[in-house]
Amino acid sequence: MIKKAVIVGLGLIGGSMAKALKKYTDIDIIGVDINRDSLQKALEEGVISYGVTDIDFQVDADIVFICTPVGKVVESVKNIIHYLKRGCIVTDVGSTKKVIMEEVQKFLPDEIFFIGGHPMAGTEKAGYDNADADLFVNSNYLLTPFDTTNDEVLDLFIKEVIIKIGAKPMIMDYNKHDTIVGVISHVPHIISAILTNFAYNKCNEAFKYAAGGFKDTTRIALSQTEIWKDIICTNREIILDLLKNYKEVLTDFISYLENDDIESIQKFLEDARKYRNTIT
Numbered sequence: 001m002i003k004k005a006v007i008v009g010l011g012l013i014g015g016s017m018a019k020a021l022k023k024y025t026d027i028d029i030i031g032v033d034i035n036r037d038s039l040q041k042a043l044e045e046g047v048i049s050y051g052v053t054d055i056d057f058q059v060d061a062d063i064v065f066i067c068t069p070v071g072k073v074v075e076s077v078k079n080i081i082h083y084l085k086r087g088c089i090v091t092d093v094g095s096t097k098k099v100i101m102e103e104v105q106k107f108l109p110d111e112i113f114f115i116g117g118h119p120m121a122g123t124e125k126a127g128y129d130n131a132d133a134d135l136f137v138n139s140n141y142l143l144t145p146f147d148t149t150n151d152e153v154l155d156l157f158i159k160e161v162i163i164k165i166g167a168k169p170m171i172m173d174y175n176k177h178d179t180i181v182g183v184i185s186h187v188p189h190i191i192s193a194i195l196t197n198f199a200y201n202k203c204n205e206a207f208k209y210a211a212g213g214f215k216d217t218t219r220i221a222l223s224q225t226e227i228w229k230d231i232i233c234t235n236r237e238i239i240l241d242l243l244k245n246y247k248e249v250l251t252d253f254i255s256y257l258e259n260d261d262i263e264s265i266q267k268f269l270e271d272a273r274k275y276r277n278t279i280t
């Protein structure tokens with residue numbers, strides 16, 4: 001049974017996890033963050049029962065959530081691992097999985113279980129102030145356990161955390177994970193940033209007239225640079241391949257315009273509409 005959790009990084013995702021555990025479970029939470037204001041707020045709200053800027057003492061937690069930026073996840077696991085009891089589950093919420101899984105495997109002790117995690121929910125905002133207890137409701141929660149991960153431990157995490165906070169567990173290999181999120185999260189993020197920079201540099205006066213279409217397609221360009229720099233750098237090769245493919249699609253579309261190929265333009269738009277409609 002999971003009774004006590006440590007959450008390292010009480011920002012948007014860690015704070016949302018803390019609030020969700022508080023709302024939907026009886027799990028007691030120790031919060032860890034370098035930002036004292038976030039700890040203070042979480043304590044005042046009764047979301048965590050104890051808050052520290054660093055763990056340098058033995059903790060009897062049953063589960064640890066690492067919710068720091070991707071570039072700090074491995075270091076955060078390393079820093080806490082020797083203070084944990086035998087059988088403790090350690091999981092993260094990082095948006096990429098291959099680098100984290102392969103690095104953690106190198107030093108993971110046999111008696112600690114690491115389960116890679118990635119809740120497919122979020123916003124362009126950051127920090128504890130924007131955390132929401134219902135952020136994960138109805139969202140897919142991607143899990144990338146090691147082949148050797150004990151099934152009972154995985155089941156416990158799924159039943160006592162993921163299902164209770166309203167999310168849908170999806171287990172997959174970490175390589176497949178990074179390709180999937182490259183397609184539906186990382187490349188769209190980059191394209192949103194490209195579009196924003198392109199429009200601003202082409203005609204910044206046009207920004208005054210931006211309406212729903214531009215705002216919808218560029219909302220995610222408002223996201224935190226540190227978070228996205230780490231995501232892009234840890235999924236570099238997959239993103240590079242996808243962007244090269246994307247360039248070909250763009251080149252095809254330009255040729256439809258050059259050739260006044262109305263039929264191809266129409267088919268292109270019809271396909272997009274049909275495919276987009278398949279997302280529920």
Ligand SMILES: NC(=O)c1ccc[n+]([C@@H]2O[C@H](COP(=O)([O-])OP(=O)(O)OC[C@H]3O[C@@H](n4cnc5c(N)ncnc54)[C@H](O)[C@@H]3O)[C@@H](O)[C@H]2O)c1
Nearest residue numbers: 009010011012013033034068069070094095122123126127
């Ligand atoms: N933002 C999203 O939409 C989203 C969605 C799913 C997963 N993720 C992943 O969640 C993780 C956190 O992202 P976020 O959006 O919550 O960012 P955030 O900036 O809101 O939160 C990060 C928190 O970690 C804290 N922190 C940083 N270094 C620390 C350290 N060494 N020790 C303790 N605390 C530390 C920061 O003070 C901050 O409170 C990232 O790995 C990101 O890839 C983000």
Ligand SMILES: O=C(O)C(=O)C[C@]1(C(=O)O)C=C[C@@H](O)C=C1
Nearest residue numbers: 095119120121122123124185220
């Ligand atoms: O909705 C948003 O603002 C998000 O950026 C959330 C989003 C995404 O859908 O790409 C971003 C990164 C995460 O790893 C998972 C979810």
